[in-house]
Each structure stands twice: as structure tokens, then as C-alpha cells.
Amino acid sequence: DQQVKQNSPSLSVQEGRISILNCDYTNSMFDYFLWYKKYPAEGPTFLISISSIKDKNEDGRFTVFLNKSAKHLSLHIVPSQPGDSAVYFCAASGFAYGGATNKLIFGTGTLLAVQP
Amino acid sequence: EADIYQTPRYLVIGTGKKITLECSQTMGHDKMYWYQQDPGMELHLIHYSYGVNSTEKGDLSSESTVSRIRTEHFPLTLESARPSHTSQYLCASKGYYNEQFFGPGTRLTVL
Numbered sequence: 495d496q497q498v499k500q501n502s503p504s505l506s507v508q509e510g511r512i513s514i515l516n517c518d519y520t521n522s523m524f525d526y527f528l529w530y531k532k533y534p535a536e537g538p539t540f541l542i543s544i545s546s547i548k549d550k551n552e553d554g555r556f557t558v559f560l561n562k563s564a565k566h567l568s569l570h571i572v573p574s575q576p577g578d579s580a581v582y583f584c585a586a587s588g589f590a591y592g593g594a595t596n597k598l599i600f601g602t603g604t605l606l607a608v609q610p
Numbered sequence: 611e612a613d614i615y616q617t618p619r620y621l622v623i624g625t626g627k628k629i630t631l632e633c634s635q636t637m638g639h640d641k642m643y644w645y646q647q648d649p650g651m652e653l654h655l656i657h658y659s660y661g662v663n664s665t666e667k668g669d670l671s672s673e674s675t676v677s678r679i680r681t682e683h684f685p686l687t688l689e690s691a692r693p694s695h696t697s698q699y700l701c702a703s704k705g706y707y708n709e710q711f712f713g714p715g716t717r718l719t720v721l
Binding site: 496498503526528530535536537538539540543583585587595596597598600601602603 | 614616619641643650651652653654655658660666668669698700701702704708709710711712713714715717
């Protein structure tokens with residue numbers, strides 16, 4: 495049973511427009527959420543995170559929104575650039591869930607293609 | 611920036627061989643992790659370590675074993691590789707904050 499879901503396997507946007515990547519979770523014990531970017535044959539690169547005490551976190555072109563009541567988070571990339579083309583993974587963790595392990599539960603990823 | 615290294619990056623090996631995947635980090639992080647990822651799938655935790663001489667199994671059952679003799683080193687070993695072990699293996703470490711930093715991964719193919 496998947497606890498972190500990314501229901502869109504792929505997304506295509508034009509350069510300069512906004513990319514919105516979505517993620518849903520089912521376990522209310524998660525209290526920390528992260529987004530990673532991954533190129534083929536490379537390891538994931540950390541992008542941005544958000545704690546459950548916030549509903550928004552910004553870092554440059556990247557903004558993550560958290561809606562706890564809906565158990566939903568999204569990553570906004572504005573403006574999108576061709577170099578943003580990669581697979582984006584949503585991940586969740588929580589002390590109540592994993593204890594001191596801080597283990598991450600990942601979604602299946604969304605392949606973003608930014609067209610020039 | 612994270613400094614975490616994995617070798618080899620790619621490995622093609624025959625069935626029955628013993629292999630060790632290396633992972634090292636230079637950040638002094640206590641917590642380290644091994645994940646396994648198949649194409650198009652999520653990453654699954656297979657092993658983790660709180661520190662030296664501490665190792666635990668993760669959520670996904672794996673026939674691999676790990677050791678943590680030094681803080682910076684967290685190797686993964688398969689005693690007898692099989693085609694079902696073909697996958698990408700990703701090592702990560704965690705510092706003070708909740709973010710885990712990943713190495714470049716090892717793509718293993720067992721023939």
C-alpha cells in the first residue's frame with residue numbers, strides 16, 4: 495500500500511511557464527516533506543523541504559505548498575527551464591512514523607519535460 | 611553541498627559472484643542509508659545505520675548485508691548475486707537537518 499503517491503507519471507511544460515508537480519500522502523504521522531530531483535543514472539538531489547508546521551516554503555524558483563487537511567503537497571517551479579527536465583520525487587518522513595531513523599518514504603516520481 | 615561517493619557506478623556481473631558496493635561520506639554524518647530503486651519505481655529503504663557498529667534492516671527485504679566499522683564508510687555486500695538483484699543501489703547520509711543527501715548510485719546488472 496503506497497503511502498506517498500505521485501499520480502502523474504509525466505508532465506510537459508513550455509520554457510518560462512509554471513510547472514506544478516503534485517504529491518498525496520495517506521499517513522497522518524508524516525510531518526516533514528521533501529522534494530528531490532533525479533537525472534537518469536544519478537542519485538537524487540535534494541531541492542526543497544517543508545515541515546508540517548508551515549504551509550509554504552520558497553527557495554528561488556522553487557516553492558512547496560502543503561495542505562495538511564487534504565494530505566497534499568505540490569512543488570511549483572517558476573519559470574521552468576529546460577535544465578529542470580528530470581524526474582521529481584516527493585518524499586515524506588516523521589518521527590512518529592519512523593522514529594529516530596528519519597527514514598524517507600518516496601513516491602514513484604513524475605518525469606518533467608520542459609520544452610524550449 | 612553533500613560529499614558522498616559510491617563505487618562502482620556501473621557493474622555487470624555473473625550469477626553467483628560476491629560483490630561489494632562501496633559508499634563513503636566526508637561530512638561526519640552518523641546516519642547512513644541504502645535504498646534500492648527499479649526503473650519507474652519509488653526508492654525503497656533496504657538498510658540503515660545510526661552510527662558505528664549499528665546496522666538495521668529497512669522496509670524492503672534484501673538479501674544484501676551491510677557493515678559500519680567507520681563513520682564515513684557504509685559498504686553493502688551481496689554474497690551470491692542473482693538476476694533478481696539487478697537494480698540501482700543508492701547510498702545516502704543525513705546530518706543535523708532532515709534532508710538526506712544521496713550518492714550517485716551504483717547500477718548493478720546480474721546476468
